Amino acid sequence: MAARGRMIAATFGFCSLIISLLASASETTIPSPKTVVSPSDDHGQEIVHNEPGKRVLLDNVSSGGDECEGEPAAIEPRRLIQGFYHESCPQAEQIVNEVFMKNLQADNYLAPAIVRLFTHDCLVKGCDASILLANTPEGKKVEKNSAINGPFIRGYEVIDEMKARLEAECPGVVSCADILAFANRDALVQSGVPAYEVAAGRRDGRSSLATNVMNNVPILSTPAQGIIEIFNRKGLSLEDLIVLDGAHSIGGAHCVNVRPRISDDIQAREMDPSYVDRLRSMCENINNTVPLDPATPNKMDVGIYDQFLRNNAVLPPDDALAKEPNANAIMKKLAGDQEGWLAKFVLAVIKMGEIEVLTGDQGEIRRDCRAVN
Numbered sequence: 193m194a195a196r197g198r199m200i201a202a203t204f205g206f207c208s209l210i211i212s213l214l215a216s217a218s219e220t221t222i223p224s225p226k227t228v229v230s231p232s233d234d235h236g237q238e239i240v241h242n243e244p245g246k247r248v249l250l251d252n253v254s255s256g257g258d259e260c261e262g263e264p265a266a267i268e269p270r271r272l273i274q275g276f277y278h279e280s281c282p283q284a285e286q287i288v289n290e291v292f293m294k295n296l297q298a299d300n301y302l303a304p305a306i307v308r309l310f311t312h313d314c315l316v317k318g319c320d321a322s323i324l325l326a327n328t329p330e331g332k333k334v335e336k337n338s339a340i341n342g343p344f345i346r347g348y349e350v351i352d353e354m355k356a357r358l359e360a361e362c363p364g365v366v367s368c369a370d371i372l373a374f375a376n377r378d379a380l381v382q383s384g385v386p387a388y389e390v391a392a393g394r395r396d397g398r399s400s401l402a403t404n405v406m407n408n409v410p411i412l413s414t415p416a417q418g419i420i421e422i423f424n425r426k427g428l429s430l431e432d433l434i435v436l437d438g439a440h441s442i443g444g445a446h447c448v449n450v451r452p453r454i455s456d457d458i459q460a461r462e463m464d465p466s467y468v469d470r471l472r473s474m475c476e477n478i479n480n481t482v483p484l485d486p487a488t489p490n491k492m493d494v495g496i497y498d499q500f501l502r503n504n505a506v507l508p509p510d511d512a513l514a515k516e517p518n519a520n521a522i523m524k525k526l527a528g529d530q531e532g533w534l535a536k537f538v539l540a541v542i543k544m545g546e547i548e549v550l551t552g553d554q555g556e557i558r559r560d561c562r563a564v565n
């Protein structure tokens with residue numbers, strides 16, 4: 193138990209067509225460093241890792257809408273590259289991993305915290321480390337201080353430590369956004385997800401607004417259709433969403449977020465009575481946390497889908513998705529297929545890590561992850 197008491201386009205335009213053709217023509221191994229085209233705001237391309245070091249571009253590449261009018265070169269600013277720091281900071285990923293592993297010793301539930309931190313960064317204005325900013329020159333309330341993130345997101349100090357080590361080794365080179373992506377991968381791998389390459393080159397955003405969180409991150413009361421729409425807007429399909437939602441196989445939830453499930457008689461009645469009793473007892477103190485998957489809270493496994501399908505989801509949105517017919521059908525398929533789910537999870541998390549990334553000369557490389565330069 194952790195020290196802190198945690199238990200826990202669609203419109204395929206001209207440009208798309210060109211990219212599609214290019215992509216289908218390149219359905220082969222890409223020499224390292226491997227360059228992948230990142231998705232646009234609303235639509236992504238799928239990148240398949242068949243085996244380590246091998247990437248296959250699928251031909252369903254879509255354009256970035258306005259950004260992609262004209263020459264295919266317009267997509268250039270959104271490229272992420274495997275081995276991006278190979279020359280400029282070859283030890284970058286190793287440093288991130290060392291700091292992660294060191295901190296894991298003191299905090300058994302660090303992995304889920306980092307996974308959630310990364311997810312909430314990517315869902316709001318893309319994977320630009322805007323969630324890390326403690327303030328901005330605009331002087332407005334920042335993402336991390338929004339009610340949705342606030343006390344429910346943590347891990348900031350660990351990212352700071354990674355950044356400090358990296359600034360000492362390679363000043364001004366490694367972005368906070370890439371640090372988050374590397375740390376997220378390490379957290380997932382530590383939880384049983386197969387190792388995968390993280391294409392990099394993300395740059396850090398210069399703004400962060402709490403007001404952007406509400407419409408981009410589902411809340412407890414968001415209905416299934418609303419959750420699906422939010423993910424669709426990010427270029428993530430219903431299947432991506434359900435696959436990613438399986439991350440609730442690790443970590444925990446604060447009792448305040450569980451309360452609607454266990455104090456609402458109608459919801460509680462459909463759950464396993466002994467499980468409800470256990471949750472109620474653990475949540476006598478509302479400040480406690482409970483595991484999302486009590487059987488294996490540190491292991492990414494498909495048991496979580498069984499739990500959802502048996503009406504035992506701890507969080508209302510998971511229950512809502514389990515009751516949505518199309519989502520329910522996907523959960524049923526994933527529930528019996530641990531290997532298949534993990535393979536899909538890797539693809540989906542790579543896709544999520546490419547949402548609206550800043551690259552090239554966009555944004556900046558922050559010196560301190562908590563403040564713009």
Ligand code: HEM
Nearest residue numbers: 304305307308311344410436437439443444445446449509
């Ligand atoms: C489908 C929409 C989602 C909703 C509404 C949602 C909501 C939540 C909530 C309310 C919590 C509990 C937070 C707390 O009380 O401390 C939580 C925990 C968590 N979520 Fe989600 N989530 C969603 C999707 C995702 C996705 C896509 C991922 C990652 C791929 C993810 C990863 C996690 C993890 C790892 C935790 C545990 C955090 C920890 O133990 O520190 N969630 N989520």
